[in-house]
Amino acid sequence: MMFNNQQMEARTRSLTVLQQRILSCRLCQEQGYIPVAHPIVSGRANDHILVIGQAPGHRSTANNKPFSGPGGRILQKWLELAGFPPGYLHEHTYLSSLTRCDPGKNSRGNGDRRPSPAEMALCRPYLEAELRIVQPRVVLLVGTMAIEAFFARGPLEKIIGRYEERDTMLFLPLPHPSGVSRWLNDPAHQQLLHNALAILADWREGYGL
Numbered sequence: 001m002m003f004n005n006q007q008m009e010a011r012t013r014s015l016t017v018l019q020q021r022i023l024s025c026r027l028c029q030e031q032g033y034i035p036v037a038h039p040i041v042s043g044r045a046n047d048h049i050l051v052i053g054q055a056p057g058h059r060s061t062a063n064n065k066p067f068s069g070p071g072g073r074i075l076q077k078w079l080e081l082a083g084f085p086p087g088y089l090h091e092h093t094y095l096s097s098l099t100r101c102d103p104g105k106n107s108r109g110n111g112d113r114r115p116s117p118a119e120m121a122l123c124r125p126y127l128e129a130e131l132r133i134v135q136p137r138v139v140l141l142v143g144t145m146a147i148e149a150f151f152a153r154g155p156l157e158k159i160i161g162r163y164e165e166r167d168t169m170l171f172l173p174l175p176h177p178s179g180v181s182r183w184l185n186d187p188a189h190q191q192l193l194h195n196a197l198a199i200l201a202d203w204r205e206g207y208g209l
């Protein structure tokens with residue numbers, strides 16, 4: 001969508017106010033879901049692509065930068081496979097997630113805890129507000145939780161490679177880019193990922209992303 005200068009300034013102001021509200025949020029801490037709330041935000045009102053992940057991990061929180069770890073490096077590589085330049089993920093992509101605070105380790109201590117439905121419900125209005133203000137052309141749903149929250153439930157092999165247009169936004173599901181996920185070990189699943197990245201490459205050219 002094209003915006004004139006005045007509209008862009010208004011959107012930038014609204015986004016700054018929203019991001020300040022998110023940064024000062026302590027709801028999950030106050031309600032006992034996490035010991036310390038440390039929300040992080042990253043993105044600009046004129047970004048054309050908005051990424052929705054699960055939740056920041058400890059590394060991203062420590063760096064105050066979403067997708068700071070290996071998952072971010074893999075996601076950047078996927079963007080490059082779709083024709084985007086190096087650095088695009090952090091410099092030109094709005095990075096959002098179902099919750100903005102690190103949920104901590106899971107009970108087995110071998111990975112990140114999945115945010116609970118209650119935590120996601122508390123954080124969801126921020127995500128809806130970001131979508132309303134930024135109005136991205138493309139929304140990348142990264143990982144099962146984001147896919148289930150915005151696209152569909154079901155096995156990834158029936159979902160990756162599909163997309164949906166809703167309210168002028170194109171929703172494209174992607175698998176989680178972490179080395180922990182074994183889904184991508186299957187060559188057939190790699191092919192599905194490449195199909196999804198080919199769709200993204202077409203949009204990059206067609207919409208000048």
Ligand code: SF4
Nearest residue numbers: 025027028100101123
């Ligand atoms: S996860 Fe979201 S709702 Fe919960 S404290 Fe952090 S910013 Fe607030």
